[in-house]
Amino acid sequence: MMSPEVLAYPFLFIAIFFESFILVTLLSKPAREARGRAAADTSDASALPSVAVIVPCWNEAATVAATCESLLALKYPREKLKIILVDDGSTDATPEAMARFAEHSQVSIIRKENGGKHTALNAGIAATRAEIVGCLDADSFVEPDALREMVPCFANARVGAVTAAMSVHRPKNVLEHMQNAEYIFGITFRHAIASVNGLYVTPGPFSFYRREVIDTLGGFRYGHQTEDMEMALRIQQAGYTIENAPHARVYTKAPRSILALLKQRTRWTSGFLRNILGEYRGLIGARRHGALGLLVLPTALVAIGSGILIFSLTLFMLVRNATAAFETYAGVPLSYTLSLREGAGWSHFPASFYLILGIAVLFVSLSLITVGKRISRTPGNLALGLISYTFLYGLIVPLWLLRATTDVSLGKRRNWRE
Amino acid sequence: MSLAARNALIALGITIALVGTVALTVKYLNRSLIAELGAIEDQLSIDMLSLETQFSLLEAAPCDSVASSATLTSELENMGSRLSYAEEQLGSDNPQVIRLKDTYSLLEIRDYLITARLADACGTKPPVTVLYFYSNAGDCADCDKAGYALSYLRDTYPALRVYSFDYNLDLGALKTLIAVNDVRDSLPAFVINGKRVYGFSSLSDFEKQFPKGALSTSTPKL
Numbered sequence: 001m002m003s004p005e006v007l008a009y010p011f012l013f014i015a016i017f018f019e020s021f022i023l024v025t026l027l028s029k030p031a032r033e034a035r036g037r038a039a040a041d042t043s044d045a046s047a048l049p050s051v052a053v054i055v056p057c058w059n060e061a062a063t064v065a066a067t068c069e070s071l072l073a074l075k076y077p078r079e080k081l082k083i084i085l086v087d088d089g090s091t092d093a094t095p096e097a098m099a100r101f102a103e104h105s106q107v108s109i110i111r112k113e114n115g116g117k118h119t120a121l122n123a124g125i126a127a128t129r130a131e132i133v134g135c136l137d138a139d140s141f142v143e144p145d146a147l148r149e150m151v152p153c154f155a156n157a158r159v160g161a162v163t164a165a166m167s168v169h170r171p172k173n174v175l176e177h178m179q180n181a182e183y184i185f186g187i188t189f190r191h192a193i194a195s196v197n198g199l200y201v202t203p204g205p206f207s208f209y210r211r212e213v214i215d216t217l218g219g220f221r222y223g224h225q226t227e228d229m230e231m232a233l234r235i236q237q238a239g240y241t242i243e244n245a246p247h248a249r250v251y252t253k254a255p256r257s258i259l260a261l262l263k264q265r266t267r268w269t270s271g272f273l274r275n276i277l278g279e280y281r282g283l284i285g286a287r288r289h290g291a292l293g294l295l296v297l298p299t300a301l302v303a304i305g306s307g308i309l310i311f312s313l314t315l316f317m318l319v320r321n322a323t324a325a326f327e328t329y330a331g332v333p334l335s336y337t338l339s340l341r342e343g344a345g346w347s348h349f350p351a352s353f354y355l356i357l358g359i360a361v362l363f364v365s366l367s368l369i370t371v372g373k374r375i376s377r378t379p380g381n382l383a384l385g386l387i388s389y390t391f392l393y394g395l396i397v398p399l400w401l402l403r404a405t406t407d408v409s410l411g412k413r414r415n416w417r418e
Numbered sequence: 419m420s421l422a423a424r425n426a427l428i429a430l431g432i433t434i435a436l437v438g439t440v441a442l443t444v445k446y447l448n449r450s451l452i453a454e455l456g457a458i459e460d461q462l463s464i465d466m467l468s469l470e471t472q473f474s475l476l477e478a479a480p481c482d483s484v485a486s487s488a489t490l491t492s493e494l495e496n497m498g499s500r501l502s503y504a505e506e507q508l509g510s511d512n513p514q515v516i517r518l519k520d521t522y523s524l525l526e527i528r529d530y531l532i533t534a535r536l537a538d539a540c541g542t543k544p545p546v547t548v549l550y551f552y553s554n555a556g557d558c559a560d561c562d563k564a565g566y567a568l569s570y571l572r573d574t575y576p577a578l579r580v581y582s583f584d585y586n587l588d589l590g591a592l593k594t595l596i597a598v599n600d601v602r603d604s605l606p607a608f609v610i611n612g613k614r615v616y617g618f619s620s621l622s623d624f625e626k627q628f629p630k631g632a633l634s635t636s637t638p639k640l
Contacts, residue, residue, distance in 0.1 A: 016436055020429035028421055196422040291422035328562045331621035332570045356440045 005354040008313055011306035012357040018299050019364040022192045026371065030195035035246060035375060039148040045077035049131035049151065051208070052082045054124030056117050060138035061093035063253065068101055070141040075148055083107045084124040089114025117204075118220035118227040125219055134208035135228075139253040141169055142206055149248035150208055160213040160240030161232065163190055163199060164206040165376035169251035174388045175261060179254040181369050181385030182393065187246065188372035194244035198296035200276075202232040202242060206250040213240055224278075226271025233280045236292055246375050262400050266414070269304065269404035276301070277408075304401050311398030362390060448508075455504050455514055458497055462521045465494070494529060495572065497522065498582065502565075510554050510584075520589050526581040527591055533579060546628065547579040549609040551601055553586055558605040564618035565606075571625075 025031055040048060053071055057064050064085065071083050083106055085098045101107040110123050125133055132154060136142065146164060153162040165187040168180035193199055202209070207228065217238055223230025232242055255261040276284065276297060284301070286293035329337045366386055373382055407414065501522055505515050530547060537544035550568055552561040565582070572580045583592055585605055599609045608615040608627070615627045 013433060013437060017429055017433040020432040020436075021425055024425045024428045024432070025421075028425060030421065196420075196425070198422075290420060291426075295422065295426060324562070328566045330563070332567055336570050336573070353440060353444050356444065357437065360436060360440065 004313055004316065005352070008306075008310050008354060009357075011302070011310060012354070012361060014299065014302055014306070015361045016357065016364070018295075019361065019368065021295070022189060022368060023364070025192040025195055026188070028195060031192055034191065034195060034244065037149075037152055037245075039145060039247070040076075040151040042075060042077055042148060045080055048077060048080050049154065050080050050082075050129075051076065051132045051134065051147065051151070052084055052124070052128035052130035053134045053136055053206075054084045054086060054121055054128075055136050055138050056086045056088055056120035056124070057090060057094050057098070057138040058088045058114065058117070058120070059090045059092045059094060061090070061097045064094060064138045065097045065100065067136060067138050067141060068098075068107065071136065072104070072106065073144050074142060074146065075144045076151075078106055081106060081147070082128060082130060084127055085109045086120040086124045087111045088117065088120040116222060118222055121227065122219040125214060129211070131211050132208050133211055133214060134206060135204060136206050136250070137204040137252060139169075140205035141251045143249040143251075146206060146245075146248040146250055150206075150245040153243040153245055154208075154210060156241070156243070158239075158241050159243045160210055160235040160238070161202045162208045162243045162245055163194070163202050164248040164250045165191070165244075165246050165372075165378065166203060166205050166250050166252055167376070167378045167380075168254040171254065171380075171385070173256060174384070174392065175258065176254050176256060177384040178388035178392050178396075179261070180380070181382060181389035183252075183254075184372040184376070184378060184382070184385070185365065185369045185389075186372070187376045187378070188368045190244045191246040191372070191375060193291070193296060194242065196291035197236075197241045198291040199242040199244065200232050200236065200292060200297065200300075201226075201229045202235075204228050205252040206248065209235075210240075213238075224271040224274040225267050226275065229268075229271055230275055230279075233275055233283065236289060237280060237283060247377065249376055249378060258396065261396070262403060263414075265397075265400035266403045266407065269400055270407045270414075272300070273304070273404065273408045304405065307398050307401045308405065311394070311401075366390065451504060451508070452514065455508075455518060458501065458504075459514075459518055459521070461497060462518065462525060465497075465525055494522075494525060495580075499569075505554070516587075519584060519587055523583055523587060523589055523592050526583065527595055530579070530581050544611075545577050545579050546611055547581065549595070549599065549601075550580060550582045551585040551596070551605060551607040551609075552582060553584065553605045555586055560618040561606050564608075564624075567618070567621045567624060570621070 042048065055064065055067055055071070060067075068083060068085060074081060083101075085101065085107060087094050087098060087110065089112060095111065098109050102109055108127060110127060112120065112123055121135055124135075132151065134147075134150075142164075150162045150164060153159055167183045167187070168176055171177045171180040190199060209231070213235060217231075217234050220227045221230050221234075235242060255264050283289055283293050284297050366389070369382065369386060369389065372378075406412070501515075501518055505512075505519070508515050510516075530549070533547065534544055536542075548568065548571075550564065552558060552565060554561065568580050568582070572578055583595070585596070585601075585603070585607070599612075599614065601607050601609065601614060602616065604616045606616075606618050610627055611629060613627070615624075618624060
């Protein structure tokens with residue numbers, strides 16, 4: 001009988017191929033040039049574009065002030081930088097937290113009825129004529145140099161949007177460390193994939209858009225609760241490119257519990273599936289969109305399927321082996337089963353193709369995380385992140401993949417925080 | 419060619435090289451396992467000769483080769499566990515595995531006979547012996563359980579002698595052993611000191627089939 005693990009081979013092959021693609025692309029000229037790109041010179045303010053950063057808030061009283069402070073600390077000419085705090089009908093102390101910036105010359109405050117994040121962003125866009133419009137989630141904080149690192153990316157007229165290098169803000173528990181490693185993997189991924197114009201998300205924490213592109217394409221949409229992904233896909237569909245500034249560091253708060261993480265990722269994954277299988281289906285396999293259409297989006301879809309399949313397969317094999325072991329070992333004292341008896345030699349190591357390929361995929365992933373930290377010069381210790389990523393990530397991801405695919409299959413829609 | 423296409427081709431080359439290397443490594447490890455089987459085969463041949471010599475020695479001077487027989491038994495057990503691993507990895511229909519099992523079974527039968535003859539010749543109480551007949555053709559649901567329980571009993575009670583035989587092995591001597599002991603095709607089957615037992619439910623039930631006092635951790639006086 002064919003071993004069930006054979007089913008996983010094609011997915012492991014694709015995973016190794018994609019990781020190799022990222023590694024090769026990192027070494028290619030465009031990525032090297034992106035890493036060497038100089039930050040904007042702020043000595044001559046007249047040569048710099050005007051920038052507005054919109055901070056959409058809904059019940060963000062705890063963090064909005066610190067977010068705003070970090071924006072005010074950006075090294076960018078004051079007359080060229082505006083910050084727009086948008087209170088999207090908060091029911092907590094967000095208005096009071098915002099009020100302390102009311103007199104600040106760089107800050108504008110907008111209050112509106114609750115309408116969702118995309119409406120808050122659009123309200124901010126409507127209130128500015130800045131050449132570059134960005135957004136920053138109210139639970140995120142930027143390094144003072146971040147904007148200077150991003151502005152030069154707009155030198156190319158085809159660039160419609162620019163993303164930053166995200167990591168987790170002061171990770172404390174194991175789950176946050178795990179997400180930090182994942183986010184830093186994302187730094188490597190975005191940096192490499194941007195050099196072949198394959199990005200399909202402009203994340204809420206510190207992404208910037210060319211004003212005229214927004215004017216041409218229209219403002220943010222609901223986008224199945226992933227307005228940042230919908231906007232990025234629309235920009236790609238229109239033929240613009242999305243750049244990445246690997247040295248522009250931004251830190252965001254990550255969910256601290258598994259339940260909160262599951263909710264967040266279910267929203268992201270179901271948003272991806274609904275966007276990509278719906279309005280933006282035409283991007284998949286489209287030669288006109290190069291790496292995005294032929295490689296990145298198909299791989300992202302396959303990754304969802306393979307995540308579920310490999311998890312189910314591993315679970316099936318674990319349960320099967322555990323059941324067989326239990327049946328075999330039942331009745332015999334546990335001390336005998338656990339005792340180390342004379343082994344049969346080194347060659348008896350179970351050299352499974354599946355196991356070795358799995359270890360190879362994991363090893364390259366950990367290497368790419370380390371590379372991401374180095375490229376972005378993200379501070380902090382990654383050891384706990386790498387350990388938790390190795391042992392925990394693979395167990396949690398399938399949960400939100402299953403939840404999201406079930407939601408999409410059944411047409412179930414959840415609230416933002418459900 | 420675009421940068422993405424060029425990179426994709428290079429990545430494909432790397433992937434094929436990596437997967438190929440892994441495939442070769444797994445093949446190499448399996449080969450070393452086969453090489454080890456060769457070593458087991460050599461060892462079994464030497465042990466066969468050793469047993470022949472012991473038989474001769476017994477005829478000349480009964481009771482003098484007790485120690486060497488015990489040593490041989492422990493070597494047999496070690497080879498047995500390696501052989502079962504090889505069978506698990508290479509399949510029970512692998513020709514080399516079948517050949518080894520034939521030789522191993524012959525060796526076991528000889529050891530069984532020599533042990534009985536020793537006790538008889540020296541007038542000592544014979545050790546408790548278990549002839550265990552199994553099948554791995556998928557028709558013996560309880561064989562894994564029985565095999566593990568017997569390993570435990572053998573490791574816990576050193577005086578116990580366990581001989582395992584693949585019931586389906588096409589070996590004349592084994593067929594004779596089965597016929598002599600009148601063992602039915604209902605597996606797992608055991609012959610415990612001449613008493614036939616069929617089936618295996620639990621270790622505690624199985625232990626009840628042994629003669630009283632047979633399962634003792636103290637080494638019986640031979």
